Amino acid sequence: MPNFSSIPGHGFPADEFEYRVSRAQKIMAEHNFDAIVLTTPANFRYFSGFDSQFWESPTRPWFLVVSAEGAPVGVVPEIGAPELARTWIKNIHTWPAPRPEDDGVSLLADVLSGLPRRFGRVGMELGREHSLRMPVIELYALIDRLPGVEIANGSPCIWEIRMVKTQAEVARIRHICEIVSDSYAAVPELVKIGDSEREACRKVRIDILQRGADSVPFLPGISGPGGIPQIVCGPRDRVIEEGDILFFDSGSTYDGYFSDFDRNYAVGEITDEAKRAHDAVWLATEVGIEAAVVGGTTDNLHAVMSKVLEDAGTLGNNVGRLGHGLGMQLTEPPSNMPGDGTVIKAGMVLTIEPGMEYAPGKMIVHEENLVVTPDGPQLLTKRAPREMLAIS
């Protein structure tokens, strides 16, 4: 792996997309697909480079068709055409949207009908960890317009494509992880006892932006005496108090790529019990990082971390897994859990996320991000200190 310590710019050269598409076409053939149709922001951007915040508006569907040969084809609302034309996508069909009676469906059906048929199957985002970004009734209408074509579950194929990252993708994840690492290190200067969770989050959010992140879509800040009951909601108006553990997690982005890792802070004096639990989870993280090697499995990642947590007396945790894939989304396949069965490959970016409830309602969760290389795991985050940073 080259050294990515310099800051990557925004956007990728066309050969990055050409590589992604040609690799995808091989995988699509293995899945017996003549084409895949992408409707969701990350998948659309992955193959096109199209960057927009306009996905916030749920009104208009957008389609990108990756077929067995050549560059992808865009089927998009007129409002998006000028900017899509600035990417490497040159074959663009548009319709005047919104058009409730036919919002792109007939146009998409025409494009799909014109493709060579080898398998008679088109993959769409119908499966796990995908929410198709078009009305289901319009999916039904599309299926009706394509007799003889099977609209099948393309999700396993799409995730197989995206699960292994290119070096340019890894460079962006590393960059955002470094930004957030530096911000986490500054938290003891930013946050004080007596701040509300909401105020604390606002400070950290602004700090992450000032350090160069593009956006901070995910920043729960959660506090509780000696630990926290959950890790997904917050901030609230709760005031941070002596004896608390303050938890920040952050999915921040740079050029479309996410960080996803957390940190715990000791607010004033905390109990020895909390310190011991923190240390156990820190050690479980060490073991998880070491096990993220080519040829290992996500089941084994879970097993080795669980062993450490169980030896430390965990009561369990409600997260349901001990880490996952990371890239253009906050969480992506695979899942570090029993039965996931993913064999780890070079280029996978994973979160290592052990957590334990050491007393009822008192949970401590750690998380680091890494890329798997042929030479072993390479940390993308700046490793959490073994002893929690203190807030006063």
Place this chain on the structure above:
Amino acid sequence: MPNFSSIPGHGFPADEFEYRVSRAQKIMAEHNFDAIVLTTPANFRYFSGFDSQFWESPTRPWFLVVSAEGAPVGVVPEIGAPELARTWIKNIHTWPAPRPEDDGVSLLADVLSGLPRRFGRVGMELGREHSLRMPVIELYALIDRLPGVEIANGSPCIWEIRMVKTQAEVARIRHICEIVSDSYAAVPELVKIGDSEREACRKVRIDILQRGADSVPFLPGISGPGGIPQIVCGPRDRVIEEGDILFFDSGSTYDGYFSDFDRNYAVGEITDEAKRAHDAVWLATEVGIEAAVVGGTTDNLHAVMSKVLEDAGTLGNNVGRLGHGLGMQLTEPPSNMPGDGTVIKAGMVLTIEPGMEYAPGKMIVHEENLVVTPDGPQLLTKRAPREMLAIS
């Protein structure tokens, strides 16, 4: 309408949700639904008050069931149960997620099977301006598990419910509109000729947060000589130059409610042609605001604004409509466009968004947000000055 000039807090009292649900139950009966099932963040939050940034993770589906009587029922991953239990939702079913072989589907089917059947129909988010937030293959599995129950398109029913806002909702939209209005007024102090669009956006994003917004999911900053070719993508690395028009749009949020309005800035000296176009669009906005009255229609809003733009020599625009609904999402039904046919009611919050291309690739778009009251339209934004603010 009461005066909402004081800052609303975060969260709503239970009686707000009781009111929403009882009104929804009446509308559901008119649509012949025994229940509606909500999977998307805004709909889930609308009925439960559940606030989380964890929706960023696409891994686990969440379900909220609103039936003909009583409070909604949650069917959620274990990871979300502690926080959902802190809302007014007390009937909560959980499963250990992720569980790929059955991620909540059998549990949801059990809950739906246990409901009284009057119509034999359950509405889900299958229609326009909705993307069901669960895998389509799991929707198919749910349908298979519910013989005798029709899973129908609940979107028209759900949008009818959400389209009319309560006073507490309007207070939040007003608050975020005021924050963003103040930030827009400060842009001439924040942004300078020679800044890149990206730098300009970062400054404005941080300013909006410092003024009290919870998040800024949508902030395109776009510049171009005398106007811009599109309004949905950006910022880029382009440097802002003398003669440009700089355009900011923002969907910022407070307590789950969005602003959605834009502003144009003259960078140094701009042409008289651009000034004239700006004035025409400003006047079209005036006319649009005046027409947003109880009993009016969204078709008429489009007609009266179009007349002004056509008289001013518009070449058209690629947005496809001249404004829309606004609330928990950046854009919501209705659409101000021919054929939309929505009759305007008190409590609707609308954007008035005329735009015109006055020369090829040079578009000027204005936008304001208002609430319709029995006494006429009430602006939620601080009206854009008739003459563009200048950046030097």
